Amino acid sequence: MKPFTYVAPTSLQEAHQVLARAKGPGDVRALVGGSDLIDQMRVNRRTPSVVLDIKRIPEMKRLEWVPGEGLHVGAAVCCTDTVQFAAVVQNYSSIHESCQLVGSTQIQNRASMAGNIGNSAPSADTVPGLITFGAKVLVTGPRGHREVLLESFFTGPGQNVLAPDEIIQEVIVPPPPANSSGHYLRFIPRNEMDIAVAGVASMIVLAPRTRRCTTARIALASVAPTPVRARAAEAVLEGKEITAALIREAGEKAVEAASPISDVRGSAEYRRELVKVLTRRTLGMCMESLGQKVG
Numbered sequence: 001m002k003p004f005t006y007v008a009p010t011s012l013q014e015a016h017q018v019l020a021r022a023k024g025p026g027d028v029r030a031l032v033g034g035s036d037l038i039d040q041m042r043v044n045r046r047t048p049s050v051v052l053d054i055k056r057i058p059e060m061k062r063l064e065w066v067p068g069e070g071l072h073v074g075a076a077v078c079c080t081d082t083v084q085f086a087a088v089v090q091n092y093s094s095i096h097e098s099c100q101l102v103g104s105t106q107i108q109n110r111a112s113m114a115g116n117i118g119n120s121a122p123s124a125d126t127v128p129g130l131i132t133f134g135a136k137v138l139v140t141g142p143r144g145h146r147e148v149l150l151e152s153f154f155t156g157p158g159q160n161v162l163a164p165d166e167i168i169q170e171v172i173v174p175p176p177p178a179n180s181s182g183h184y185l186r187f188i189p190r191n192e193m194d195i196a197v198a199g200v201a202s203m204i205v206l207a208p209r210t211r212r213c214t215t216a217r218i219a220l221a222s223v224a225p226t227p228v229r230a231r232a233a234e235a236v237l238e239g240k241e242i243t244a245a246l247i248r249e250a251g252e253k254a255v256e257a258a259s260p261i262s263d264v265r266g267s268a269e270y271r272r273e274l275v276k277v278l279t280r281r282t283l284g285m286c287m288e289s290l291g292q293k294v295g
């Protein structure tokens with residue numbers, strides 16, 4: 001492991017001073033749970049000269065539901081606290097589901113959504129659900145704040161739009177639309193502690209007391225260099241009565257957004273098949289949650 005300096009500032013201002021001295025991409029790396037970062041440093045996959053522990057900064061611990069604004073999850077909030085937060089339980093099933101899939105109870109007690117996002121793996125489980133709800137990340141640094149739509153955040157495996165002097169301060173999830181439901185499923189070869197072979201989050205909005213879909217959002221994990229939206233599948237659903245046949249068609253279309261690789265976890269062909277199945281299942285779960293069982 002390359003030698004590094006550990007700093008644990010207690011204010012955003014102090015963190016900004018550390019970030020201002022960043023010598024280039026990855027020179028200063030934020031640390032929350034360390035469940036990705038520490039092992040990556042051990043094998044020299046990430047070689048920061050400064051590790052910036054953000055857990056003592058009050059703004060990073062924000063966990064709040066603001067009516068009209070939505071959910072604010074500070075970067076240092078662990079998955080366990082997110083899962084137990086009432087607004088997450090009530091309003092965002094897919095986020096509730098995905099945070100409970102990250103590793104194990106022990107991992108969830110340390111790991112954060114911001115770390116899942118900052119690590120920027122295509123397999124990140126918390127990301128597809130967040131994308132379907134139109135989540136943004138609030139980015140902070142010595143040059144100020146900016147908001148980035150999560151679906152535009154990732155630029156490649158392990159890569160994102162953050163500048164060397166920027167970190168995530170919080171994840172902001174807009175309030176869910178009325179009469180909406182979202183769910184996330186992933187496939188792994190065993191029950192837990194594995195990385196998704198493929199993952200799908202779906203979110204649909206129905207016109208009141210009907211099966212007519214007004215909005216559909218579908219996002220995929222582990223089947224492209226970054227998490228991706230399956231826009232063609234969304235278009236199949238929007239403006240139409242949701243039926244079992246339409247859900248099957250959406251599953252077929254979702255594959256258009258996938259450009260999977262073959263690796264030890266599964267072949268590209270297998271992953272494409274999983275996208276179809278998981279899209280169908282998550283859409284069926286959304287309909288069921290809205291009291292409109294299909295097929």
Ligand SMILES: Cc1cc2nc3c(=O)[nH]c(=O)nc-3n(C[C@H](O)[C@H](O)[C@H](O)COP(=O)(O)OP(=O)(O)OC[C@H]3O[C@@H](n4cnc5c(N)ncnc54)[C@H](O)[C@@H]3O)c2cc1C
Binds near residue numbers: 124
């Ligand atoms: C046994 C095990 C099982 C796992 N299972 C899963 C799983 O099922 N699903 C899954 O998706 N992941 C899994 N992971 C990966 C990991 O736990 C998650 O990605 C987790 O969410 C990372 O959060 P963290 O707080 O530990 O991040 P850290 O390790 O602290 O950070 C991860 C990366 O994000 C960056 N980062 C952290 N915070 C910020 C910030 N505020 N701003 C900018 N960048 C930041 C860090 O610099 C680092 O590069 C697993 C890991 C282990 C060890």
